[in-house]
Amino acid sequence: MNKxxxxxxxxxxPIKPEVLEAMMPYLKEQFGNPSSAYTFAEDIKxxxxxxxxxxxxxxxxxxxxxxxxxxxxxxxxxxxxxIAFAQKDKGKHIITSKIEHHAVLHTCEYLExxxxxxxxxxxxxNGLVDPQQVREAIRPDxxxxxxxxxxxxxxxxxxxxxxxxxxxxxxxxxxxxxxQAYGHVRINVNEMNIDLLSVSGHKINAPVGIxxxxxxxxxxxxxxxxxxxxxxxxxxxxxxxxxxIGLAKATELADKxxxxxxxxxxxxxxxxxERIENEIPYSLLNGEKTNRLPNNAxxxxxxxxxxxxxxxxxxxxxxxxxxxxxxxxSVDPSHVLTALGLSRxxxxxxxxxxxxxxxxxxxxxxxxxxxxxxxxxxxxxxPQYHEFINRHR
Numbered sequence: 001m002n003k004x005x006x007x008x009x010x011x012x013x014p015i016k017p018e019v020l021e022a023m024m025p026y027l028k029e030q031f032g033n034p035s036s037a038y039t040f041a042e043d044i045k046x047x048x049x050x051x052x053x054x055x056x057x058x059x060x061x062x063x064x065x066x067x068x069x070x071x072x073x074x075x076x077x078x079x080x081x082x083i084a085f086a087q088k089d090k091g092k093h094i095i096t097s098k099i100e101h102h103a104v105l106h107t108c109e110y111l112e113x114x115x116x117x118x119x120x121x122x123x124x125x126n127g128l129v130d131p132q133q134v135r136e137a138i139r140p141d142x143x144x145x146x147x148x149x150x151x152x153x154x155x156x157x158x159x160x161x162x163x164x165x166x167x168x169x170x171x172x173x174x175x176x177x178x179x180q181a182y183g184h185v186r187i188n189v190n191e192m193n194i195d196l197l198s199v200s201g202h203k204i205n206a207p208v209g210i211x212x213x214x215x216x217x218x219x220x221x222x223x224x225x226x227x228x229x230x231x232x233x234x235x236x237x238x239x240x241x242x243x244x245i246g247l248a249k250a251t252e253l254a255d256k257x258x259x260x261x262x263x264x265x266x267x268x269x270x271x272x273x274e275r276i277e278n279e280i281p282y283s284l285l286n287g288e289k290t291n292r293l294p295n296n297a298x299x300x301x302x303x304x305x306x307x308x309x310x311x312x313x314x315x316x317x318x319x320x321x322x323x324x325x326x327x328x329x330s331v332d333p334s335h336v337l338t339a340l341g342l343s344r345x346x347x348x349x350x351x352x353x354x355x356x357x358x359x360x361x362x363x364x365x366x367x368x369x370x371x372x373x374x375x376x377x378x379x380x381x382x383p384q385y386h387e388f389i390n391r392h393r
Contacts (some may be wrong), residue, residue: 001317001363001366003317004317004318004319005317005318005319005363005366005367006319006356006359007318007319007320007353007354007355007359007363007367008319008320008321008352008354009203009295009354009355009356010152010153010155010180010203010295010296010321010352010354011321011354012202012203012208013202013203013204013205013356014205015205015206015207015246016205016249016250016253018249018253019205019206019207019246019249019250019253020246022245022246022248022249023207023242023243023245023246023249026044026047026241026242026245027242030043030044030047030241032044033238033239034048034239034241035228035229035230035238035239044241045239047241047245048239048241048244048245049063050248051244051245051247051248052066052068052244052248054248054251054252055212055247055248055251058187058251058254058255059182059187059188059189059197059214060187060188060189060190060191061189061190061214061216062217064217064232065214065215065216065217066212066214067212067213067214067215067231067232067234067235068210068211068212068231068235068239068240068243068244069210069211069212069213069224069235070209070210070211070240071200071201071202071208071209071210071211072101072103072177072179072198072199072200072203072211073103073200074211074213074224075177075198075199075200075211075212075213076101076103076104076107076177076198077103077107077224078213078221078224078235079144079146079175079196079198079213079221080094080104080107080108080111080144080146080175081107081110081111081222081224082221082222082223082224083143083144083173083175083196083219083220083221084111084114084116084143084144085222086220086221086222087143087144087173087220088143090141090143091139091140091141091142091143092115092116092117092141092143093116093117093118093119093139093141093142093143094108094111094116094117094118094119094142094143094144094145094146095118095119095121095134095137095138095142095144095145095146096108096118096119096120096121096145096146096147097120097121097122097123097129097147097148098120098121098122098123098335098339099123099127099148099151099153099154099335099336099339099340100146100147100148100177101148101152101177101179103177104146104148104177105335108120119137121133121134121137121147122339123339123340124340125340125341126156126287126288126291126340127151127154127156127286127287127288127336127339127340128156128158128159128288128291129147129158129159129163131159131162131163131166134147134163134166134167135166138166138170138172142170142172143172143173144172144173144174144175145163145166145167145172145173145174145175146174146175146176146177147160147163147174147176148176148177148178148179148180149176149177149178149180149181149182149185149187149197150178150180150181150184150185150292150293151180151287151336152179152180153286153298153334153336153337153350153352154286154287154288154292154296154298154336154337154340154352155180155287155288155292155293155295155296155297155298155354156287156288156291156292157181157185157288157291157292157293158176160176160192160193160194161191161192161193163193164176164192164193164194164195165193167193167195168193173195173196173216173219174193174194174195174196175194175195175196175197175198176194176196176197176198177198178197178198178199179198179199179200179203179211180203180293180296181293182199182200182203182204183203183204183250183251183254183258184204184254184258184262184293184294184295185258185262185293185294186258189214189216194214194216195215195216195219196213196214196215196216196219196221197213197214198211198213199211199212199213199214201243201246201247201250204250204251204254205250205253205254206243206246206247206249206250206251207242207243207246207247209240209243210240210243210244210246210247211247212247215234221234223235223236225237257357261294261357262294263294264357265294265295265355265356265357265359266294268355268359268361268364269294269295269296269297269355271361271364272297272353272355272364272367272368273285273289273297275364275365275368276297276299276368276371279368279372280301280368280371280372280375282301282302282303283299283300283301283302284299284300284301284302284342284346285297285298285299286298286299286300286337286340286342286350287340293354295354295355295356295359296352296353296354297352297353297354297355298350298351298352298353299350299351299353300337300342300346300347300349300350300351301349301350301351301375302345302346302349302385302388303349303378303379303382303384303385303388304349304375304378304379304382305348305349305378306322306348306349306350306351307322308378309322309349309351309371309374309375309378310322310351312374312377312378313367313370313371313374316370316373316374318366318367318370320351320352320353320367321351321352322334322350322351322352333347333348334347334350337350351371353367
């Protein structure tokens with residue numbers, strides 16, 4: 001290939017030209033602080049509020065329910081800590097799943113040190129949370145249920161509407177980490193019974209460092225950052241006008257192209273899955289085959305190490321991952337894959353390929369052909385592989 005094949009769009013995405021163009025005036029001529037009192041700043045503030053409405057409309061929310069943050073990690077931290085601290089008099093029990101992003105899991109671990117109790121729900125082999133298990137886990141002191149919309153590693157889309165209904169039946173706030181889902185599937189916070197929703201801009205061709213937390217009106221939650229009066233006194237800090245404008249533009253573009261883009265990515269993803277399953281032995285698709293994000297394919301390959309496979313693919317100019325970018329370098333297998341019931345060996349041999357609307361069939365063919373070569377070389381050097389083959393002759 002003449003250029004790298006980028007198949008790590010779940011990690012981050014490039015800024016679209018239209019997004020950068022929309023941002024540029026706020027990086028140059030319209031550089032004022034929106035919180036200032038003069039007209040120059042008031043115009044920028046008005047543009048920020050228009051951007052807020054664009055984003056709110058996309059998920060069926062009201063503008064004053066959108067609170068801008070630095071991204072998904074901050075939004076997840078705020079949702080869990082903010083609810084926990086605001087509602088500690090009611091109880092100290094939170095329900096989540098074992099396959100959440102570390103931004104949620106590590107926040108839960110932090111809260112456990114403060115005396116909160118966390119129920120970590122199991123998932124099936126397909127990565128789905130059973131709504132009935134959510135119902136059975138609820139206690140009188142449960143103050144929050146947090147289940148991600150779509151998993152960042154295996155792409156499985158959760159039964160969010162049903163889980164939200166159960167939470168609302170019991171008067172419990174429901175949070176979902178929608179970092180991977182936003183802009184890729186349709187989300188309506190009212191129809192899906194969502195009270196808090198986390199988003200990060202750089203997953204949908206907006207810049208790094210901008211995101212938001214949707215907070216339903218009436219939700220009792222503490223402020224996350226203290227200082228100025230920005231974000232209606234709930235999240236202090238100078239307003240990131242360029243980032244907000246960029247996120248709104250990316251949202252607008254995603255809204256216009258969502259169905260067409262999802263159809264294209266799904267077809268290409270299915271082609272990728274079919275080739276791997278038909279042409280590469282000892283491969284396992286992780287997660288739901290159809291009920292997954294349009295652009296996600298996650299495989300485990302027997303008798304290899306994922307890190308070695310990534311190294312070889314990188315030498316072939318293919319950008320992929322074995323899990324979330326924030327866990328690169330960890331010696332532990334993916335917590336998501338082990339939660340599915342995979343052995344440590346299979347979990348260590350995983351590969352995540354995430355496409356975009358710019359990915360081509362030619363790139364997919366090149367990737368599969370390269371993957372076959374890399375796996376053949378790695379298995380040829382594996383004593384475990386030869387032992388297995390000799391036993392099954």
